[in-house]
Amino acid sequence: MTTIKDVAQLAGVSPSTVSKYINGGNVRAENVTAIRDAIAELGYRVNPIARSLKTRHSYSIGILLPSLAAPFFSGVFMSLDKLLRERGYHSMISCYYSDHGLERDYLGYLISAGIGGLIYVPENLTAEEFLELTEGRNVPVVQMDRMIPGVAADAVLAENIAASRQAAARLIAQGHRRIAVISGPSSIQTAKERLAGYLRALEEGGILYDSTLAVSGELTFATGYQGFSRLMALDNPPTAIFCTNHDITMGVVTAARERGLKIPGDVSVFGYDCVDVCAVMTSAVPVVRQPERELGRTAAAYLIERLEGCDAPPRVTRLKCSLIL
Amino acid sequence: MTTIKDVAQLAGVSPSTVSKYINGGNVRAENVTAIRDAIAELGYRVNPIARSLKTRHSYSIGILLPSLAAPFFSGVFMSLDKLLRERGYHSMISCYYSDHGLERDYLGYLISAGIGGLIYVPENLTAEEFLELTEGRNVPVVQMDRMIPGVAADAVLAENIAASRQAAARLIAQGHRRIAVISGPSSIQTAKERLAGYLRALEEGGILYDSTLAVSGELTFATGYQGFSRLMALDNPPTAIFCTNHDITMGVVTAARERGLKIPGDVSVFGYDCVDVCAVMTSAVPVVRQPERELGRTAAAYLIERLEGCDAPPRVTRLKCSLIL
DNA sequence: TTGAAAGCGATACCAG
DNA sequence: CTGGTATCGCTTTCAA
DSSP states (O other): OOOHHHHHHHHTSOHHHHHHHHTTOOOOHHHHHHHHHHHHHHTOOOOHHHHHHHHSOOSEEEEEESOSSOHHHHHHHHHHHHHHHHTTOEEEEEEOTTOHHHHHHHHHHHHHTTOSEEEEOOSSOOHHHHHHHHSSSOOOEEEESOOOTTOOSEEEEEOHHHHHHHHHHHHHHTTOOOEEEEEOOTTSHHHHHHHHHHHHHHHHTTOOOOGGGEEEOOSSHHHHHHHHHHHHTSSSOOSEEEEOSHHHHHHHHHHHHHTTOOTTTTSEEEEESOHHHHHHSSSOOOEEEOOHHHHHHHHHHHHHHHHTTOOOOOOEEEEOOEEEO | OOOHHHHHHHHTSOHHHHHHHHTTOOOOHHHHHHHHHHHHHHTOOOOHHHHHHHHSOOSEEEEEESOSSOHHHHHHHHHHHHHHHHTTOEEEEEEOTTOHHHHHHHHHHHHHTTOSEEEEOOSSOOHHHHHHHHSSSOOOEEEESOOOTTOOSEEEEEOHHHHHHHHHHHHHHTTOOSEEEEEOOTTSHHHHHHHHHHHHHHHHTTOOOOGGGEEEOOSSHHHHHHHHHHHHTSSSOOSEEEEOSHHHHHHHHHHHHHTTOOTTTTSEEEEESOHHHHHHSSSOOOEEEOOHHHHHHHHHHHHHHHHTTOOOOOOEEEEOOEEEO
């Protein structure tokens, strides 16, 4: 491997001078050309790891999230990656598959693995765990989509309550009175908020909450699929189902199809996130669309500000969702 | 930040001893406890970047691919990540969005960023470019899904030709004679192979190739969507369309829905990759299913072997696809 | 402007 | 079994 020493030797200067050249310092014109030539000839590239060991600063940004399969996350990622890239950073994704142990391990690894900053979608960690892993290290963290209560770090979130409330309100406006909801585990902030929005809409619509119509489980296809069966097996089944996440929506739609039930003829469905897929269906299923681009851009922008030394108090930003009907 | 020195001091031993303890060497029992206590008290974690600077070995594995949105890639990734994790590695994804410049930059960055190995889905780079960026560095690379001709590195690929041939043959067996194909750019190996499989099936079916029925473009939704319009606008439109990738399939299905054309009533479609989505549709669309799990596991296994010193000649492995009807 | 020397955090070697 | 020393590749004083 070619190092800065090799370049220095070939160019006939000292490593310090080469370093200065690379980092934009003042170097005599003739040395500049000599160094540039040497670098080209040797195909030299700085070793970011040696550099960051010394500078305690890095252009690698870690992205830590619970799932890769969700189009929501890949949408957000593409957007934040773009901004980071434009600013000279390089982002690298790690996925912890909603697993508590993995989440802890990866967070610890990333924090000490020489990343310059972290964009983090939390799920299981407590504030204590988070703090223990991150304190002392000087790595700025921006929370995305969710936040750990008690953690003093920037957070960029979607307005889950408002969005769910509107979605459910829409179903009510269409005349539905028996509206089911299938939601994620209450341990997940977004799931809790989406359920809250649903409840709020019911209340505002003067509809009594019927707990048999509220199913909850993991944020998976299976939850939607099985939830649908359970709901339709009720003595008095719902006429509409509000799905609070992409996979749940897919599960519900699939289950309906398999039973030959028409959407929205036999049962209405309001989905979440799966904009593209839902548009493909024979009669398009309405969905809540989260502002993926903006979420990503904002999170990246916050992180960059922190990396550039901003020390304002932690900011929590909520971005609006929209309904795709 | 707490370093190995701090631990050594607190434990009353030298840094070398602590290092030995951490890396599983023989240390006197009383020192072991002293060190363990010190580590716990200080919350010490090794700094992987300092370590790999010294050892020229790293447990970070880079994954470099052209797209994140494709369920195919996320499926493959989940599988390889699992195996790598079980073996103590940590994988981090970088995405280059099919961009040539980004692909080159990221490859260069990763190779010199201290990763231990790389799983790489190539798209635009030539063998020369690849070699220039990687030679000298001692980082094993396994190519996934595609390979650069002339690059001597392991490769794990799907049997694209056979799969496409079977898919097209199936349409022929159903009585179709005018079968269109929408494929990706011929610069992409998988696209070329899938087209070849289609042509092979036609030939074997005694059907003359009609170039007006062969549309090609980027591997995007738009290509499928617009391709569908173009094909259906022909004087003599096809009765079946073979889509050679996930997004193209989605584009075609969407376009058909929007025109109110029934699949397979008005036109038959054979898709690729989108197993879950296609199963949801009112009448399920048949698709080619790639062996994502196996591809990922095999690529990871090859990489691990290389990391453990295997120096067998480069291996190229092809894995079978299946048809989901 | 330049370069010698120190040092980032960890490991490897080798003498004790 | 232990610890002093050199070193990984690079940046950063600081003196010349």
